[in-house]
Amino acid sequence: MRFIQILEDTVAPGALVEWTPITPPRDEWHSDSRLTSHNHEAHLRGAIAHYRATGTEGGRESWLGLAIEFDEPMSVPAIRAALTEWIDRHEVLRSHVVIRGEGSTGEGLRRVSVAPGAVKLKMGRIGWYSSPDLLIEQIAGSFDRATAPTRWPAYVFATVAREGTFTLLFAADHSLLDGYSLIMSQHELVELYRANRDKAMSRVAVNPNPEPPQLISVGSYVDFSAQERRTADAADATHPALTVWSAFLQGATELPAFGIRRASADAAPTPQASLTAEVADDEQTNRFTAVVAEAGGNLQVGIMAALAVAYRRALGLNDFRVIMPRHTRHEERWLGSLGWFVALAPFSLDTSDDPTFDHAVARAAKELRRTKPAASLPFLRVADLLGITGAPRFVVSILDTRYAPGAREADAGRATVLRSHAYAPDELYIWVNRTPSGLRLSARYPGDSPMTDDVLRYLDEFGRLIAEIGDASTYST
The missing domain is CATH 3.30.559.10 (Chloramphenicol acetyltransferase-like domain)
Incomplete structure (x- = not known):
């Protein structure tokens, strides 16, 4: 889809x-x-x-x-x-x-x-x-x-x-x-x-x-x-989510951005460019997932590990720091509900020692477990309690839609999810979706900015890495 x-x-x-x-x-x-x-x-x-x-x-x-x-x-x-x-x-x-x-x-x-x-x-x-x-x-x-x-x-x-x-x-x-x-x-x-x-x-x-x-x-x-609001408003400085966010921010009050080449802080918001691509077909994605499973992870873990390794390969940067949406549909009655069931969590992976992909997977799995409590508190409440200013600028969202009703028909062309334009000088949003046909990537990013070429090089490297890892797999249907 x-x-x-x-x-x-x-x-x-x-x-x-x-x-x-x-x-x-x-x-x-x-x-x-x-x-x-x-x-x-x-x-x-x-x-x-x-x-x-x-x-x-x-x-x-x-x-x-x-x-x-x-x-x-x-x-x-x-x-x-x-x-x-x-x-x-x-x-x-x-x-x-x-x-x-x-x-x-x-x-x-x-x-x-x-x-x-x-x-x-x-x-x-x-x-x-x-x-x-x-x-x-x-x-x-x-x-x-x-x-x-x-x-x-x-x-x-x-x-x-x-x-x-x-x-x-x-x-x-x-x-x-x-x-x-x-x-x-x-x-x-x-x-x-x-x-x-x-x-x-x-x-x-x-x-x-x-x-x-x-x-x-x-x-x-x-x-x-109403339920989420009551719970969040009762939270104080001892809430477990704040421990995770504080460790991630290390005293900073703004959230991390992509790369090091960006528009100036006072740059006017400009229309963002958009990219959509099929990263891998179903068989290639299964081969990639098999390698990740051998290393002790799942697809989400593997994608985050690959994004971190690609960050080092494409840009020479070792500190991969992003914000991840995490769903809050934890009760059966919310599974099919229309609404904004999303909280945010930080994710950080250090690749300064040039880890093998297996090691990156192990680190990503550990980091996803460690940061999960951060999404137990809405980000506005986190920002109020910690004094965070500004909005997320480097965001990675991962969805697996294979088991949603009608997913196969939708992925075959029956339905398309649409989004509006976006206007921002330094935001990079990446959506990676596992669909019945494979792995799809969508992104929005500054179209005319010092960071534009870096974004495109980074996303290309991510795609190459997924293929490279899958090609090394012994998985077969």
Whole structure:
């Protein structure tokens, strides 16, 4: 399953329709006392600060989305029913948080919510597009404008219909979901659409016994937010997460960045470049994983070890220091929920003695175990307690999507995870996804910067290293 910046995507020409959630009447919204997650609060405060500094309210830098391909004509009643049922299924799409005043962390937050069934959809016909480039530019611009976290709804849907096929697209501000949410959502939306299509066909006896959608039960991210907030707010300086972070930072108040050649600290944010590649196919990835297993690690350990070794090989740098997102879906009810179930943990690996790959794997495994407690506290709370300033600048995210419902069909081209543009002078974000077809890499990085060539050389070396290690494997199917 690809994970790409939206302007890298290609949607076949057709009739574009936007499906916008309609704000329910004021008397249907109720004050909701459930607390807001630290992730959501930090994101919302950042959006407000950005608006005050630039006058730009849109969510152009912070949305995630989906494109799903259907090999059949679109049923308007079925798509409307499917999207409405999906909104009812996930409470986070029927809830909104605002911040009142200029208070410090945790102050001035107010949540309002509506009941299932309250949100309807407005169908807006945009027009027929014959140019794929103009079509994707229109969709990207619409998603940028419709996903500001300061307004409800901070999400929107679109469809592009043709004679025998159609594409369903969706975008939402990051405060409402994470990447894993979308991996699960592509299956949910397909199931809901097909169930409603078959229900309509049963009325004319074309399909008299329609199957219900095959979906797992889910909890509410709004409930999770409140639970996580209460726990995190009770944490103090003795929390185990702070021990890990303090050891990593060693007195610094900013998080590490990639390499040593970077834009100046006062450089203006610029549009980031994007890269997407298939690092290895399924067999090559299995061969690489077998080598890692022999050394006592798993795929995640092997990827982190390879990234650290490639850092030394490509740049001559021995201190590999990054930030890693770690999921917080530790209860079964959260597995299929739409929400931002992510905390952060540091990762550091010293390669100054030019370790063999086996030794790097052993160190990476030890480091992942050692730093795991860091993700037991939301990063905003960590930053408050330790005085950390600034945002993560060098981030590596690893996902294994092979066991998600519909993963094989999605990876074969049925679905693509989309992300918005990004604007930053010195950020490098790397996503490595293990899919049914192999190992996929996506990255965003400064496109015109002193660090650009270093990033590309580094990512090339990582790919070569994965192949080199896999080629040395005796694994066979």
